[in-house]
Amino acid sequence: MFVDARTLPPKFIIDADVCIVGAGAAGITLARDLCGGTRKIALLESGNFDFDADTQKLYAGEVVGHAYTPLDRDRLRYLGGTTNHWQGSCRPFDALDLADWPFGVDELAPFYRQADDICQLSSHTFEPMDWSSEEARPLELGEGASLKNGVFLYSPPTRFGTAYRNDLAAAAGLTVYLNANLLQIDTDDAGTGVSGLQVACLNGNRGRARARFYVLAAGGIENARLLLNADQVQKSGLGNQYDLVGRYFMDHPFVPLAATIVAHAASPQMRFYDHHVVRGQIIEGYLSASDEVRRKEKLPPFAIGIRPAGVNVNEGVGNLRLPPALRNMMSENIANRLTYYLPRLLNRMETPVTWINDRLWLNPPGAYTTVYTCGADPDPASRVTLTNTLDALGMRETRLDWRLPADLERNMHRAHELLAQELGRSGTGRLRIESSATTGYDPMEDLGEGHHHMGTTRMHDDPRRGVVDADSRVHGIGNLFIAGSSVFPSYACDDPTMTIVALALRLSSHLKSALG
Amino acid sequence: MRKTRRVVLACLACTPGLPLMLRAGSGFATGDGGELDAAMLRSLVADPRRARLLGYRYRAQFPAEDHPDVLTDLIRSSLGLPDGRVAAITRASLLSVLDARVRSEFGVGNIVGVDGWLLARTEARLCALCE
Ligand SMILES: Cc1cc2nc3c(=O)[nH]c(=O)nc-3n(C[C@H](O)[C@H](O)[C@H](O)COP(=O)(O)OP(=O)(O)OC[C@H]3O[C@@H](n4cnc5c(N)ncnc54)[C@H](O)[C@@H]3O)c2cc1C
Numbered sequence: 001m002f003v004d005a006r007t008l009p010p011k012f013i014i015d016a017d018v019c020i021v022g023a024g025a026a027g028i029t030l031a032r033d034l035c036g037g038t039r040k041i042a043l044l045e046s047g048n049f050d051f052d053a054d055t056q057k058l059y060a061g062e063v064v065g066h067a068y069t070p071l072d073r074d075r076l077r078y079l080g081g082t083t084n085h086w087q088g089s090c091r092p093f094d095a096l097d098l099a100d101w102p103f104g105v106d107e108l109a110p111f112y113r114q115a116d117d118i119c120q121l122s123s124h125t126f127e128p129m130d131w132s133s134e135e136a137r138p139l140e141l142g143e144g145a146s147l148k149n150g151v152f153l154y155s156p157p158t159r160f161g162t163a164y165r166n167d168l169a170a171a172a173g174l175t176v177y178l179n180a181n182l183l184q185i186d187t188d189d190a191g192t193g194v195s196g197l198q199v200a201c202l203n204g205n206r207g208r209a210r211a212r213f214y215v216l217a218a219g220g221i222e223n224a225r226l227l228l229n230a231d232q233v234q235k236s237g238l239g240n241q242y243d244l245v246g247r248y249f250m251d252h253p254f255v256p257l258a259a260t261i262v263a264h265a266a267s268p269q270m271r272f273y274d275h276h277v278v279r280g281q282i283i284e285g286y287l288s289a290s291d292e293v294r295r296k297e298k299l300p301p302f303a304i305g306i307r308p309a310g311v312n313v314n315e316g317v318g319n320l321r322l323p324p325a326l327r328n329m330m331s332e333n334i335a336n337r338l339t340y341y342l343p344r345l346l347n348r349m350e351t352p353v354t355w356i357n358d359r360l361w362l363n364p365p366g367a368y369t370t371v372y373t374c375g376a377d378p379d380p381a382s383r384v385t386l387t388n389t390l391d392a393l394g395m396r397e398t399r400l401d402w403r404l405p406a407d408l409e410r411n412m413h414r415a416h417e418l419l420a421q422e423l424g425r426s427g428t429g430r431l432r433i434e435s436s437a438t439t440g441y442d443p444m445e446d447l448g449e450g451h452h453h454m455g456t457t458r459m460h461d462d463p464r465r466g467v468v469d470a471d472s473r474v475h476g477i478g479n480l481f482i483a484g485s486s487v488f489p490s491y492a493c494d495d496p497t498m499t500i501v502a503l504a505l506r507l508s509s510h511l512k513s514a515l516g
Numbered sequence: 517m518r519k520t521r522r523v524v525l526a527c528l529a530c531t532p533g534l535p536l537m538l539r540a541g542s543g544f545a546t547g548d549g550g551e552l553d554a555a556m557l558r559s560l561v562a563d564p565r566r567a568r569l570l571g572y573r574y575r576a577q578f579p580a581e582d583h584p585d586v587l588t589d590l591i592r593s594s595l596g597l598p599d600g601r602v603a604a605i606t607r608a609s610l611l612s613v614l615d616a617r618v619r620s621e622f623g624v625g626n627i628v629g630v631d632g633w634l635l636a637r638t639e640a641r642l643c644a645l646c647e
Contacts, residue, residue, distance in 0.1 A: 420634035424622030438632035
């Protein structure tokens with residue numbers, strides 16, 4: 001059932017067994033899985049069914065440190081959350097990626113299988129050879145090769161708010177409160193248990209939510225903001241006794257033109273590493289270091305994709321930046337949608353643009369560029385803090401200080417050396433690394449981010465090293481849990497949402513047994 | 517001059533191939549017993565004009581190799597052809613020896629960066645011979 005919190009009586013009280021804050025990928029997955037039996041679940045969502053500019057402004061914040069997409073553009077604040085403009089790239093973490101996590105890949109495996117279905121993938125296999133075809137096949141990497149193949153599968157992409165709206169409306173025991181913002185987390189005097197949530201609507205209506213268990217699922221930056229703002233009892237914020245909340249912010253650096261490749265025109269090996277469709281499923285291959293080389297050379301997890309070179313839809317429109325004047329003429333939502341949907345749409349269709357692009361000089365035959373992304377060691381200086389600016393509800397806004405991995409350029413260079421070796425060894429082509437010193441172009445100037453907000457409430461069994469424990473429970477607080485990529489203690493080059501969904505399912509199973 | 521991404525892409529559009537791919541077509545007579553000299557090696561390069569530019573850079577990077585005789589010797593010995601005679605070797609088999617050598621150099625990481633391109637040592641030397 002959906003309820004508009006603005007229409008509730010003043011000083012309303014919401015009672016539930018579990019109260020979840022935020023209806024994005026994490027919150028919706030958790031709510032859908034938890035409901036059933038006699039359980040009463042409340043899902044508080046800041047936004048409505050669709051975009052609203054005033055609600056979106058609640059995401060405003062400051063960016064210091066490395067350049068980053070403005071915080072009120074990156075995320076979306078309405079039912080479905082940021083999945084309303086995610087791109088849909090999915091891939092589970094592997095054993096090496098989870099090395100710093102309190103549990104291994106076996107623990108997540110059954111949840112990943114469910115996550116595939118929730119993200120509407122057409123298959124469960126991430127084995128590159130299963131996606132090989134005549135037109136697009138992975139490089140044959142022999143025994144002992146320094147690189148390995150990988151593959152991302154693309155969700156349609158699932159807009160969680162739209163795809164699961166009917167389920168949410170019909171689910172027994174579940175009430176979704178729209179326009180309901182968590183404002184403050186109240187605790188007992190010792191700060192060891194949450195006693196209730198203060199809830200506020202932008203029309204001035206206010207109330208409280210009370211539950212046995214509370215779950216913050218408000219996104220990778222907002223989860224930290226909510227804990228830091230809850231400073232009534234613990235002055236540094238909830239769960240922040242060791243100054244960890246907001247630290248270790250991670251995102252994927254994304255370098256769109258790190259190197260150029262000359263290969264045989266229309267090489268099926270080159271095509272494999274760009275978006276393409278196999279048996280109705282959009283996939284994208286990538287190359288990364290073999291586990292052995294990664295360990296031996298202490299390389300970060302990285303992924304190299306390959307695109308046809310040229311000012312083409314992949315590169316040019318793919319990074320569409322709307323001129324400010326045009327953006328101002330449109331609502332943020334339309335601007336956001338245009339920025340993210342148009343390139344993807346063009347990429348996947350034979351349009352006049354792609355036609356011209358493919359046939360004119362814009363796309364020289366046999367010339368390709370690489371796109372590079374990577375993980376890195378978590379850095380405590382990369383962090384989210386609060387500013388003194390208050391939003392329309394009186395909450396302090398966020399400040400993001402994103403630090404790039406220290407060895408980014410060196411590792412990117414090494415990754416491309418490994419690729420050049422493989423291209424040369426297999427006779428596929430040759431590679432040129434772009435750098436201001438050699439070719440006069442510095443790819444770092446076009447470095448962007450993956451729009452993946454991770455690490456700000458990291459998971460670790462030791463409260464001195466993590467904000468939540470292995471069950472996603474905030475250390476020291478018996479009934480407060482966190483869902484979403486803010487709990488990732490480390491990250492690979494895989495996109496986070498599939499793992500967010502898998503972790504939400506895992507948390508659901510934990511809460512179900514706790515509820516009895 | 518600082519280049520933008522667009523300029524790089526546009527330049528690439530004008531560089532559809534690299535000199536490094538070896539030329540398989542006609543050339544010296546097969547099994548002619550000739551000396552495996554600089555001229556013969558040069559004739560194997562598909563695009564000497566482009567090779568020249570890379571070769572120029574390579575020679576500047578490795579001044580000790582900045583002489584055709586030195587380069588020819590180095591290439592010859594890397595190919596494992598002992599006396600420099602190509603009595604029994606056809607152009608096709610010489611190309612395949614070269615190709616195998618280049619691939620194996622890539623395989624073991626015997627590569628060199630020239631103007632940003634990562635080349636096998638032997639093919640970089642071949643380019644330098646064209647300069
Ligand atoms: C352009 C773009 C492309 C992306 N592409 C990919 C991709 O290809 N693959 C991938 O894996 N990931 C991708 N992502 C990231 C992906 O969107 C997120 O990982 C995912 O949406 C996070 O889910 P979440 O539920 O944790 O947070 P969100 O989806 O952001 O949902 C949080 C919800 O909480 C609500 N909320 C916030 N604060 C409050 C509050 N105080 N009270 C009540 N409710 C609140 C919000 O309104 C929102 O609905 C992309 C992101 C962007 C921006």
